[in-house]
Amino acid sequence: MQFASVFSLIKRFWLLIILSLVTAITVAACNPLNYKTAAAQVPQLVQSILSDPKTFNYPLSQESPNIFGLTYEGLTTQNPITGKIEPNLAESWQISDDKLKIVFTLRENLKWSDGQPLTVDDVIFSYNDIYLNEAIPTDVRDTLRIGEKGKFPTVKKIDDRRVEFTTPEPFAPFLSSATANAILPAHALEKSVKTKDSEGKPLFLTKWGVDTPPDQLIVNGPYKLERYDTSQRLIFRRNPYYWRKDAQGNPQPYIERIVWQIVESTDTSLLQFRSGGLDNVGVTPEYFSLLKVQEKQGNFKIYNGGSSPSTTFIFFNLNKGKRDGKPLVDPIKSRWFNTVEFRQAVAYAIDRQTMINNTYRGLGKLQDSPLAVQCPYYISPKDGLKAYDHNPEKAKQLLIKAGFKYNEQDQLIDTQGNRVRFTLLTNAGNKIREAIGTQIKQDLSKIGIQVDFTPLAWNTYTDKITNTLDFDAGLIGFGAGLEPNDSANLWSPQGGSHLFNQKPQAGQKPVEGWEASPWEAKIGELYIKAARELDDAKRKEIYVQTQQLSQEYLPLIHLVNAYSLSAVRDRFEGINFSALGGAFWNIHEIKVTK
Secondary structure, eight states: OEEEOHHHHHSOOOOOOOOOOOOHHHHHHTOTHHHHHHTTTSOEEEEEESSOOSOSOGGGOOEESOSHHHHOOOSEEEOTTTOOEEESSEEEEEEOTTSOEEEEEEOTTOBOTTSOBOOHHHHHIIIIIIITOTTSOOTHHHHHOBTTTTBOOEEEEOSSSEEEEEOSSOOTTIIIIITSSOOOOHHHHHHHHHOBOTTSOBGGGGTTOTTSOGGGOOOOSSEEEEEEETTTEEEEEEOTTOOOBOTTSOBSOOOOEEEEEEOOOHHHHHHHHHTTSOSEEEOOHHHHHHHHTTHHHHTEEEEEEEEOSEEEEEEEOOOOOEETTEESSOHHHHHHHTOHHHHHHHHHHSOHHHHHHHTSTTOEEEOOSSSOTTSTTOOOGGGTOOOOOSOHHHHHHHHHHTTOEEOTTSOEEOTTSOBOEEEEEEETTOHHHHHHHHHHHHHHHTTTOEEEEEEEOHHHHHHIIIIIOOOSEEEEEEEOOSOGGGGHHHHSTTOTTOGGGOOOOTTSOOOBTOOOOHHHHHHHHHHHHHHHOOOHHHHHHHHHHHHHHHHHHOSEEEOEEEEEEEEEETTEEOOOOBTTTBSOTTGGGOEEOO
């Protein structure tokens, strides 16, 4: 499981990531073969996902996988094969000569899953009442902030089918990012936005949690949620009011039902796929060789999309703030974490090539840039980007330079005699991350640092790093994409996913004494500058600076970029695999042939 920038969360995200180990008893009880047999006459797709969803409320979601790639669409979408922006709920758009206005024309006769009309009023509601509403904490808003002052676009209705967006200044990623956000149903949600609870917060903040009966969820995507059995499965049914039709006028999608088995183990997922219970599975490095020799016999194909459009990294909690007078981070540790030489030493101490060879079985590449490899602004060490190749001696030199020293047991101690020891968190059950964490513990022990590696349940982990903020360091993945500004909420000091120095978001307890470092503020400023720049070459120059700064000051220590691998049954026609979209990004076009 990983965080997704609003960014890739908002776009269809079919990269299935599986976690933790379950028993054989659980495997038998949840065997999706039971569902395949019972509904053999219904064209369906059975997949596995990581743990239970946290919310069915799109604006409040931060993680992937989630249900929203199936249930919601925006005005536009990005084709993961060509990278081009394509019409979605909007059939066309016009951009003014000064590049400040875009007028979208909606398709005719759009409907919600309950049969109610989807109109321009829903677009106005989605942006003005939800995404631009400061009372609603949503990462979407971060991608809509424009310029140094973080001004927002204005959204107004022209007529029943046309809506106009006006930006306060040129905003290069507007079409690719800001208009892909889900359009939400005003008739189902407006009352909850306007009605406040006893604390003055919109009832919307508790609307459409995972305990909501599925028939109350109103959607516009190709599928609607039909059933949710906690810790077991989600079942989606084709939305009969979905707008797409093929060239012959047949309604799409063709697949009637999608089942997501909630499986907490890559072992369990593999077992179910090999027994015929799953139709596709994300191929992890340890299983690649096993599955590759079984392709023909097992009636499936392994697709390799090359480098995954995501990053994996560790990060330290650089937050110097306090809650209720108590520091979020032990002041002793905070001094270590906020010393750039300390972070650089940790980076040099981690043997990433061994990580590729052992944990990834050679199916990955070193990751240095925070941008996805597919991004046109990405640079590598070959382009001059600073890299931290394994060098434990250099790590020790940096630590000594920063005032640390070694005792007689070769343990690292700080200037006050404190032994350097911290806790590294990640999500439990993700075997790749658990292996990475174990190696990091071993690697850092060689430079005298003791790491207490502690995997936690996903919801517990994300609560610590985004809400309570009481943690030392974390290991996580972050979805990226073609447009860097989609990750603005990671790099803006005010951003909702600014994990290494998180500022409380709306509705969270305040933090006293929070501050951003000068380099941190500079990266945020550069993201604003790049978003304003319409010249592509000049945009790249700016993003080169952001990558150089991030690698110099290392708020994130990037590790390995895995290959995007997925095994899919041969009975599906229309698969057009992409590292950016996965196997089923074009779900509406895919047919079951056997």
